[in-house]
Amino acid sequence: MRYTGMMRDSILACNWKMNPGRRHEAETLYQGLVAASKALKASEIWIAPPTPFIDGLRERRIFKRLSLGAQDCSRFTMGAHTGEVSAAMLKEAGAQFVIVGHSERRAMGESDTDVNTKVQYALKARITVLLCVGEKLRDGDGEYLAVIASQVRSALMGVPKSASCRLVIAYEPVWAIGEHAAAPATPEDFRSVSIYIKKVVSEQVGAGAALSVPVLYGGSVSKDNAMGFLDEGHADGLLIGRESLKLSAMKTIIADAEALGRARAQRSRKHERTR
Numbered sequence: 001m002r003y004t005g006m007m008r009d010s011i012l013a014c015n016w017k018m019n020p021g022r023r024h025e026a027e028t029l030y031q032g033l034v035a036a037s038k039a040l041k042a043s044e045i046w047i048a049p050p051t052p053f054i055d056g057l058r059e060r061r062i063f064k065r066l067s068l069g070a071q072d073c074s075r076f077t078m079g080a081h082t083g084e085v086s087a088a089m090l091k092e093a094g095a096q097f098v099i100v101g102h103s104e105r106r107a108m109g110e111s112d113t114d115v116n117t118k119v120q121y122a123l124k125a126r127i128t129v130l131l132c133v134g135e136k137l138r139d140g141d142g143e144y145l146a147v148i149a150s151q152v153r154s155a156l157m158g159v160p161k162s163a164s165c166r167l168v169i170a171y172e173p174v175w176a177i178g179e180h181a182a183a184p185a186t187p188e189d190f191r192s193v194s195i196y197i198k199k200v201v202s203e204q205v206g207a208g209a210a211l212s213v214p215v216l217y218g219g220s221v222s223k224d225n226a227m228g229f230l231d232e233g234h235a236d237g238l239l240i241g242r243e244s245l246k247l248s249a250m251k252t253i254i255a256d257a258e259a260l261g262r263a264r265a266q267r268s269r270k271h272e273r274t275r
């Protein structure tokens, strides 16, 4: 994550989930994103392919603004845990970040305690944690805020302030995820929740460190709504599911993030000159 004065790069994180089916398809998509990432100045592309593809793709990870990561890690470090892959093993395979606490893993039985253990092990392995939080339902009384606060507090329990530089949070309301989602959240929804998340994070790591923890939006992000979240919603980036499998859509999202970064840099230079 780079800072330019008060500006920060947008993180465009791609969660490929259990797609694409074939290695050569993953490579083609990846090559397209590598090509698109060559000229990046105001954004970074983070890609979380299925675990077996990470090692093969990292050979071609030649650009600083492109990161490879995993979609989950084990709550164990090693031993007799059939099917599990530890954070340290993912790091060796080339993962620079790991998604933890995704709602699709929580739906398969992952508890808040599991999420906290995974966060701790990933940080210990010196991998950046992309922690997902989000309510299942949006009520009219603000109860959903308590759900989000509790997910953030329990996930970060015991996490030292010094680890906050390797922490990114994605607000992914469950009701907005996937092709059967009612609708994406709005940029206003995101903006208020992201301020709230930073406040809860500050309880754990202090206000200064919390301000530097990027908060991304995820849930039915498309090339048509991405700019709204980045600009009006002030999102520090996006966690993109289905749309991240479409290279042409990703190119539009990348171009939008870059244009916004340039416009913000220009505004900030103008502001500096008039001070």
Ligand code: 13P
Pocket: 015, 102, 172, 176, 177, 178, 179, 218, 219, 220, 221, 239, 240, 241, 242, 243
């Ligand atoms: P969709 O963008 O497909 O709704 O998925 C969002 C998501 O779960 C990203 O982690």
